Amino acid sequence: MGRLELLQTLTGHQGRVWNVAWNPQGDILASCGEDKTIRLWTNSPSSQGDKLGNWTCRSTLVDAHQRTIRAIAWSPCGHRLASASFDSTTAIWERRQQLNTGRGADFECVATLEGHESEVKSVSWARSGRLLATCSRDRSVWIWEVENGENEELNGEFECAAVLNSHTQDVKRVAWHPERELLASASYDDTVRLYMENPSDGEWGEVAVLSSHSSTVWGLAWESNVSERASKGTRLATCSGDGTVKIWQEFGPNNEEGVAPGPDGHPAWKCICTLSGHHGGRPVYDVAWCPCTGYMATACGDDAIRVFGEAEGGDSMELSGPSIDILATQRSAHLQDVNSVCWNPKMPGLLASASDDGEVKIWMFHSD
Amino acid sequence: MEKSDRLENVNPKLFRKCDERILSSEEQDESVPDEFDNREIFDLIKGINDPEHPLTLEELNVLELNNIQVDNINNEVNVCFTPTIPHCSMATLIGLSIQVQLLRALPSRFKVSVQVTPGSHASENAVNKQLADKERVAAALENSYLLEVINQCLTMNHGG
Numbered sequence: 438m439g440r441l442e443l444l445q446t447l448t449g450h451q452g453r454v455w456n457v458a459w460n461p462q463g464d465i466l467a468s469c470g471e472d473k474t475i476r477l478w479t480n481s482p483s484s485q486g487d488k489l490g491n492w493t494c495r496s497t498l499v500d501a502h503q504r505t506i507r508a509i510a511w512s513p514c515g516h517r518l519a520s521a522s523f524d525s526t527t528a529i530w531e532r533r534q535q536l537n538t539g540r541g542a543d544f545e546c547v548a549t550l551e552g553h554e555s556e557v558k559s560v561s562w563a564r565s566g567r568l569l570a571t572c573s574r575d576r577s578v579w580i581w582e583v584e585n586g587e588n589e590e591l592n593g594e595f596e597c598a599a600v601l602n603s604h605t606q607d608v609k610r611v612a613w614h615p616e617r618e619l620l621a622s623a624s625y626d627d628t629v630r631l632y633m634e635n636p637s638d639g640e641w642g643e644v645a646v647l648s649s650h651s652s653t654v655w656g657l658a659w660e661s662n663v664s665e666r667a668s669k670g671t672r673l674a675t676c677s678g679d680g681t682v683k684i685w686q687e688f689g690p691n692n693e694e695g696v697a698p699g700p701d702g703h704p705a706w707k708c709i710c711t712l713s714g715h716h717g718g719r720p721v722y723d724v725a726w727c728p729c730t731g732y733m734a735t736a737c738g739d740d741a742i743r744v745f746g747e748a749e750g751g752d753s754m755e756l757s758g759p760s761i762d763i764l765a766t767q768r769s770a771h772l773q774d775v776n777s778v779c780w781n782p783k784m785p786g787l788l789a790s791a792s793d794d795g796e797v798k799i800w801m802f803h804s805d
Numbered sequence: 806m807e808k809s810d811r812l813e814n815v816n817p818k819l820f821r822k823c824d825e826r827i828l829s830s831e832e833q834d835e836s837v838p839d840e841f842d843n844r845e846i847f848d849l850i851k852g853i854n855d856p857e858h859p860l861t862l863e864e865l866n867v868l869e870l871n872n873i874q875v876d877n878i879n880n881e882v883n884v885c886f887t888p889t890i891p892h893c894s895m896a897t898l899i900g901l902s903i904q905v906q907l908l909r910a911l912p913s914r915f916k917v918s919v920q921v922t923p924g925s926h927a928s929e930n931a932v933n934k935q936l937a938d939k940e941r942v943a944a945a946l947e948n949s950y951l952l953e954v955i956n957q958c959l960t961m962n963h964g965g
Binding site for chain 2: 453471504505507523556558574607609625652653678719720738772773774793794
């Protein structure tokens with residue numbers, strides 16, 4: 438078993454906070470919400486040697502969006518930030534040196550991606566930093582190519598490489614695979630879909646449909662820690678309005694388990710585990726898979742944060758599925774629905790959460 | 806949610822309003838904790854106007870006392886409403902109005918769920934799913950035209 442220790446409560450947003458995201462270096466936390474702002478929080482360790490608990494708002498990014506900012510995502514290099522808004526645009530922010538201010542680098546809005554017909558719900562950068570995906574209430578997923586390299590300054594060069602219309606309803610979330618150029622999307626139509634570029638003609642297309650949830654799929658998290666069991670990204674966690682979390686596993690060609698491949702020889706994805714009965718029947722709005730520890734955290738509509746872990750010694754290659762235990766339940770983690778959870782990529786156990794109550798919280802998970 | 810010039814339900818059936826709530830001596834005693842009950846929730850929403858008739862949701866029997874549940878321990882309020890006709894295109898708008906009124910009037914600790922009374926609407930599941938999706942509700946409430954329509958429904962008619 439384990440427990441979550443509250444390190445700090447960050448206030449400043451007006452109204453609900455929808456999303457939190459750590460930069461890849463783990464030293465900046467970004468949050469966004471209903472107040473149309475993005476706040477960047479950094480840590481100043483206090484003299485008492487307290488390394489973890491003194492986060493303050495370093496800057497507030499404003500004026501790029503006319504409506505709620507639903508989601509934010511850092512580029513893999515940490516120099517760029519993308520924000521998805523109900524105003525149907527996605528803004529790209531870039532770190533620019535501020536001269537003569539003594540404040541070091543700050544972020545400026547350098548591009549606005551337009552094209553979606555209604556609210557943009559989510560945004561994600563591919564591992565290479567070369568591709569960006571967005572999704573919308575208009576039922577489509579867009580893939581954008583970034584022309585400038587990571588270390589060059591951006592000149593507003595984004596080109597739409599694909600518009601994917603597989604979903605039949607509102608698309609809630611997109612997430613790129615931690616290493617490959619494989620994209621997952623989750624929708625109000627209760628399904629998750631995976632997409633890849635066809636190497637022969639360069640066209641993007643759907644390569645798998647993951648159906649099992651009985652309501653909206655709100656969240657997606659790729660397994661990104663390297664374990665003895667498997668390489669990165671062979672499993673995907675999804676969470677839903679049906680109150681469950683499901684774990685899906687990839688089965689490549691000629692797999693030992695004898696799972697038949699998907700259409701056109703693409704790997705098959707099977708639900709190998711359903712975590713049900715833990716979330717009080719309330720929607721699970723987000724799931725995060727820790728890149729350091731392999732623990733999973735969930736954000737739930739019952740105001741609680743939960744942490745799950747895989748039982749050691751379990752033979753996860755069995756089709757009966759892995760044995761996943763609940764390690765901690767933090768009831769009343771917030772005063773209202775928890776919308777987002779994010780593990781710090783560098784500091785094992787450090788977790789951030791965001792809620793309808795307008796607060797962002799920083800937690801430390803102790804596995805005891 | 807466009808308002809058309811033609812009425813969908815030309816001649817709706819009218820229902821008798823329920824009697825005024827009688828305050829008990831216990832309810833008037835400030836030292837006794839007074840938890841929310843379904844009658845209080847009902848009183849908060851019964852005066853909401855129907856989008857197409859100059860009548861309240863109570864008068865049209867869209868809202869009934871028995872279709873409201875309150876769970877003070879788990880902070881849950883569940884309201885079922887009954888559209889006047891099974892193909893009512895205003896169902897989502899009516900549900901949204903009820904939801905907005907309760908979100909404004911109740912303490913934020915309450916989880917408010919507004920649903921169509923089972924069996925009373927042709928697209929029951931679709932309407933319920935939409936009303937339960939807080940992200941879509943939030944986006945809808947940022948639409949100034951829609952918010953204006955909802956606020957009109959919420960201009961409470963306490964008379965008569």
